[in-house]
Amino acid sequence: MANFSTHITVAAAGAGLLSVLCLQVGLVxxxxxxxxxxxxxxxxxLPDVDLEHAYPSRIMFALFGIMAAFLVIFSAENDLSIVELWLIGLVTFAVIRWPVWTIFHQYTHHRGSIHSVVAALLFMFLAVIFSHHVMGKNSFVAWLNGLFIFCGFILHLVLDELYSVDFMNSRIKRSFGTALKFLDTRNHMKATALVCVTLIAWAVTPESAAFWDTLLSKQTYQIIHSRMLP
Incomplete structure (x- = not known):
């Protein structure tokens, strides 16, 4: 399994490159x-948030809380006072760091249901809902935010699988196959619950026609091709 430093470095690099692409193409x-x-x-x-009750988990939830607080603050109305923005940020951080962290760890175990493609879809839909209803983004940008969450999530799973292969000794470690899976079927109740929650989240996401039209448009990729090189 890749360590935390590797995951966050690769994710930041990949997300940075893709965000520059979106900026240069004129999507954002x-x-x-x-x-x-x-x-x-x-x-x-995100896939490592289900680590046991240890310092890495607390650090990650604190990091999520800080990131979420800044996202909410950056998306808030400009006419809010400094104190109001501080309070919004502190409340957002506190909710994620303690109540969400406590509840989350009561129902998860590492490399279980969270380490799956279905979980990636769930977090994507939640990010879309959060971006649209909390951050006030239009549906197109909200879906872009969700797509970036999904891509980063899948990249994490792929890295963990790659680290399960010892290329130098040409052998596969016992952990191979536990990181990148569509759904964890070892616990049918949790798997069913995850699928149901994912479908509910998908049902309440904003309309996505403009997002998919742009993502699947031939013109989009023609623009990317024309802007890719000097």
Missing amino acids: QPREALILALMGTIGGI
């Missing part, structure tokens, strides 16, 4: 590109 503004990079970085460490 500079401020939104920065948030996209942050979203991708968060996605790159």
Whole structure:
């Protein structure tokens, strides 16, 4: 399994490159590109939030709390006072760091349901909902934020699988296959619950027609090709 430093470095690098691409193509503004990079970085460490009650887990939830607080503050109305912005940030951090952390660890174990493609979809949908309803982003940018969460999440799973292969000794470690999976079927109740929550989250996401039209448009990739090289 790749360590925390590797995950956050690779996720930040990948998200940064993709956010620059989105900025240069004209999909987002500079401020939104920065948030996209942050979203991708968060996605790159999300699969390890189910670590046991230890310092790494507390550090990650504190990091998530700080990132979420800044995202909310950056998206808040400009007419709010400094004290109001401070309070919004502190409340956001406190909710994620303690209540969410406590509840989360009561129902998860490491490399279980969270280490799956379905979980990546769930976090993607939650990011879309959060971006649209809390951060006030339009549906297109909200779905872009969700996509960056998803890409960072999948990148984490792929890295863990790659680290399960010892290329020097040409052998596969026992952990191979536990990181990148569609769904953890060892616990049917948790797997079913995860699928149900994911479907509910998908059902309440904002409309995505503009997002998919842009993502699948031939013109989008023609613009990318024309801007890729000097």
